[in-house]
Amino acid sequence: MAQHTLSVLVENKPGVLTRVTSLFARRGFNIDSLAVGVTEDPTLSRITIVVGGDDTPIEQVTKQLHKLINVIKIQDLDAGSMVDRELVLFKVSAPPDRRHEIIEIANVFRTKIVDVGKNSVTIEATGAADKLEAMEDLLRAYGIKELARTGKIALSRGLREGPA
Amino acid sequence: MRMIGGKALVQALEDAGVDVVFGYPGGVALPIFDALYDSTSVRSILPRHEQGATHMADGYARVMGRPAAVIVTSGPGATNTVTGIANAYMDSIPMVVFSAQVATPVIGTDAFQESDITGITVPITKHNYLVKDPAELPEVIAEAFHIASTGRPGPVLVDVPADVSKAEITYKWPAAVNLPGYKPTYRGHARQIKQAAQMIAKARKPLLYAGGGVLASGAWAELKELAELMQIPVAATLMGKGAFPEDHHLFLGMPGMHGPKFVNYALTETDLLIAVGVRFDDRVTGKLSSFASRAKVIHIDIDPAEIGKNKPVDVPIVGDAKLVLAAIVSELRKTASEPRTEAWMRVVDDWRARYPLHYQHSGDIVMPQFVVERVRELTKDRPTVIATEVGQNQMWSCQYTRIREPRTWVSSGGLGTMGFGLPAAIGAQVGRPEHLVVDIAGDGSIQMNSQEMATASIEKLPVKVVVLNNGFLGMVRQWQELFYEHRYASSVLAQDCPDFVKLGEAYGWHGERVTCPDDLDGALGRAFDHDGPAIVDCRVSGEENVYPMVAPGGSIDEMLGGIPGGPVSEMLDGELLTEVWE
Numbered sequence: 001m002a003q004h005t006l007s008v009l010v011e012n013k014p015g016v017l018t019r020v021t022s023l024f025a026r027r028g029f030n031i032d033s034l035a036v037g038v039t040e041d042p043t044l045s046r047i048t049i050v051v052g053g054d055d056t057p058i059e060q061v062t063k064q065l066h067k068l069i070n071v072i073k074i075q076d077l078d079a080g081s082m083v084d085r086e087l088v089l090f091k092v093s094a095p096p097d098r099r100h101e102i103i104e105i106a107n108v109f110r111t112k113i114v115d116v117g118k119n120s121v122t123i124e125a126t127g128a129a130d131k132l133e134a135m136e137d138l139l140r141a142y143g144i145k146e147l148a149r150t151g152k153i154a155l156s157r158g159l160r161e162g163p164a
Numbered sequence: 165m166r167m168i169g170g171k172a173l174v175q176a177l178e179d180a181g182v183d184v185v186f187g188y189p190g191g192v193a194l195p196i197f198d199a200l201y202d203s204t205s206v207r208s209i210l211p212r213h214e215q216g217a218t219h220m221a222d223g224y225a226r227v228m229g230r231p232a233a234v235i236v237t238s239g240p241g242a243t244n245t246v247t248g249i250a251n252a253y254m255d256s257i258p259m260v261v262f263s264a265q266v267a268t269p270v271i272g273t274d275a276f277q278e279s280d281i282t283g284i285t286v287p288i289t290k291h292n293y294l295v296k297d298p299a300e301l302p303e304v305i306a307e308a309f310h311i312a313s314t315g316r317p318g319p320v321l322v323d324v325p326a327d328v329s330k331a332e333i334t335y336k337w338p339a340a341v342n343l344p345g346y347k348p349t350y351r352g353h354a355r356q357i358k359q360a361a362q363m364i365a366k367a368r369k370p371l372l373y374a375g376g377g378v379l380a381s382g383a384w385a386e387l388k389e390l391a392e393l394m395q396i397p398v399a400a401t402l403m404g405k406g407a408f409p410e411d412h413h414l415f416l417g418m419p420g421m422h423g424p425k426f427v428n429y430a431l432t433e434t435d436l437l438i439a440v441g442v443r444f445d446d447r448v449t450g451k452l453s454s455f456a457s458r459a460k461v462i463h464i465d466i467d468p469a470e471i472g473k474n475k476p477v478d479v480p481i482v483g484d485a486k487l488v489l490a491a492i493v494s495e496l497r498k499t500a501s502e503p504r505t506e507a508w509m510r511v512v513d514d515w516r517a518r519y520p521l522h523y524q525h526s527g528d529i530v531m532p533q534f535v536v537e538r539v540r541e542l543t544k545d546r547p548t549v550i551a552t553e554v555g556q557n558q559m560w561s562c563q564y565t566r567i568r569e570p571r572t573w574v575s576s577g578g579l580g581t582m583g584f585g586l587p588a589a590i591g592a593q594v595g596r597p598e599h600l601v602v603d604i605a606g607d608g609s610i611q612m613n614s615q616e617m618a619t620a621s622i623e624k625l626p627v628k629v630v631v632l633n634n635g636f637l638g639m640v641r642q643w644q645e646l647f648y649e650h651r652y653a654s655s656v657l658a659q660d661c662p663d664f665v666k667l668g669e670a671y672g673w674h675g676e677r678v679t680c681p682d683d684l685d686g687a688l689g690r691a692f693d694h695d696g697p698a699i700v701d702c703r704v705s706g707e708e709n710v711y712p713m714v715a716p717g718g719s720i721d722e723m724l725g726g727i728p729g730g731p732v733s734e735m736l737d738g739e740l741l742t743e744v745w746e
């Protein structure tokens with residue numbers, strides 16, 4: 001099975017995230033990435049889950065998720081009909097003499113330098129998965145000291161909506 | 165009305181229509197028990213172990229079709245309910261468990277008798293709650309009972325901290341619950357129903373495969389109507405026993421690992437499997453690839469996640485079995501469909517005659533199957549609930565009883581919980597005081613909750629326990645005999661320890677021992693007629709096996725033991741076969 005991006009609208013209550021992740025663990029479904037935050041309606045949160053691996057039967061995943069009382073709605077978003085983003089922080093080792101090269105790369109990718117240390121530079125990058133991967137590849141040559149990513153978030157594209 | 169949380173909880177139970185609580189107190193649960201003390205409409209029963217409480221509520225729900233409540237204290241009280249909750253979850257039995265919890269300010273500090281019971285029970289409850297705001301108590305309880313008893317039923321746990329049950333609140337029972345994420349589908353899809361009806365009308369070798377969902381939905385009349393209208397034979401799972409009268413000529417028996425051979429042959433040969441409220445459990449299907457492999461499959465279930473989970477389905481129908489079966493029947497009547505199963509029934513009847521269940525009768529030794537047969541015969545003319553423990557005793561009970569009334573069979577299916585039978589029988593007796601309630605037990609299982617014999621005595625619940633005392637963890641021993649070269653590791657008990665008659669006497673029960681087949685009827689009769697609880701210690705043949713048997717992972721038409729006969733393809737009678745195929 002290819003990767004699926006599930007956008008799961010849930011009640012914003014304590015313990016809901018645990019129920020979702022516990023269900024994945026119990027049923028043996030793999031989570032590639034997970035991001036969660038409150039929505040425009042403060043009583044609701046959106047969990048964006050990327051599931052993948054050939055062993056994950058997506059239909060079972062969504063049906064089991066639907067059974068959770070706190071789950072309101074699930075969308076299985078496909079590449080064509082969603083906008084998706086992820087934010088990554090790269091802390092790259094940057095001795096003073098090579099710092100400018102790294103800043104150059106950051107500029108080419110239209111990303112931001114958010115911290116400069118004695119021997120490192122931290123870059124904030126957002127974008128779709130392919131861009132972030134390309135960037136990671138390039139930066140690896142300089143030595144990535146630390147990396148943190150938010151997990152993918154996604155929304156369905158506007159054309160999916162009905163008339164305003 | 166203003167009242168404290170504990171009082172509100174009891175008031176809510178009354179408003180939810182609960183008439184019995186199985187409760188075991190402890191420190192932080194006292195505000196609730198104190199309120200319970202004043203209730204006139206809720207009967208309060210003290211089990212001797214919290215596991216017993218949950219199985220009692222489970223047994224009650226199985227015979228009544230509605231939930232009872234369980235109330236326990238925090239920490240060990242709560243953790244002792246885990247097996248009972250898991251059991252109810254696996255068998256989709258409605259139940260609401262209230263666990264007291266340490267006070268909210270100390271939650272998370274490893275306070276005395278604190279356990280994260282909502283965390284522990286996430287995977288074994290349909291839903292659970294930790295109530296932090298006392299004002300929410302009535303609403304949460306209304307939701308808990310609604311969730312437990314609608315859709316696919318199941319257990320719900322409500323964790324109530326001590327400060328919540330002491331806080332004063334304004335009590336108001338909500339007129340309706342509002343759960344935006346919970347909307348079970350009851351009506352089947354019209355087009356799917358039509359298609360199912362068309363397939364049923366055309367099928368030459370249809371088979372109904374009925375499970376616990378038929379009982380949960382109260383769909384037995386509709387099931388019978390469909391079976392009779394189209395003359396379709398019925399196989400009922402362990403959970404579905406009682407969904408169809410077992411003395412009916414269309415009733416075949418239990419499919420799967422220990423089902424009669426002819427039932428598994430019918431499953432292998434059917435051209436249309438009509439699965440109702442079942443989940444294609446591995447104990448039924450054996451090797452999935454050869455299960456009903458010649459059949460188109462219609463699957464009716466209220467839980468969409470069950471459809472297609474294990475076996476691909478041709479016509480999925482998500483809905484309540486009662487409504488869906490009624491719709492299918494009305495569609496068949498509209499199209500004036502006629503049964504076409506005469507030849508098929510002849511094939512099935514021929515198998516039935518050739519491959520009945522079978523065991524070696526004896527004049528000297530009490531055979532366990534014989535005991536079940538005698539229980540069946542001696543209870544024929546009175547309303548009876550049969551409960552079982554787990555192991556060989558359970559399988560023989562499945563094979564040799566004839567359950568004729570819905571919701572009079574109480575047995576742990578999905579979890580296979582030894583120690584379930586006695587407390588579940590006690591719960592069933594609470595719900596059905598006029599019924600004779602018999603627990604067919606194993607000598608191992610009965611010892612797992614035998615402390616509940618006290619509960620039966622004190623609460624005047626005249627349950628009967630018939631122990632198939634074989635001196636072994638028999639089902640384990642059977643597997644060791646067959647698959648582990650007779651190495652009986654940790655499966656040997658002792659027939660005379662404990663002395664079940666004396667154990668019964670210690671609890672104020674009537675007790676008898678049977679060592680010879682001729683004495684069986686007398687002992688059973690006296691036990692059943694006794695006006696209090698009774699135990700009959702049947703010293704049965706020690707190394708008897710449950711047959712026939714599908715080897716684990718094998719195809720269900722290839723069975724060990726029983727009347728010799730090969731796989732179904734070799735067994736089909738040539739002439740009948742041609743007729744069926746046309």
Ligand SMILES: Cc1ncc(C[n+]2csc(CCOP(=O)(O)OP(=O)(O)O)c2C)c(N)n1
Pocket residue numbers: 553554555556557558580581582583605606607608609610632634636637638639640
């Ligand atoms: C709580 C629990 N522990 C272990 C098992 C595994 N098990 C299944 S059947 C069985 C033996 C049951 O022995 P007994 O009650 O004497 O019944 P018999 O098979 O002898 O009729 C065991 C140990 C179980 N089902 N439940």
Ligand SMILES: [Mg+2]
Pocket residue numbers: 606607608632633634635636637638
């Ligand atoms: Mg035994």
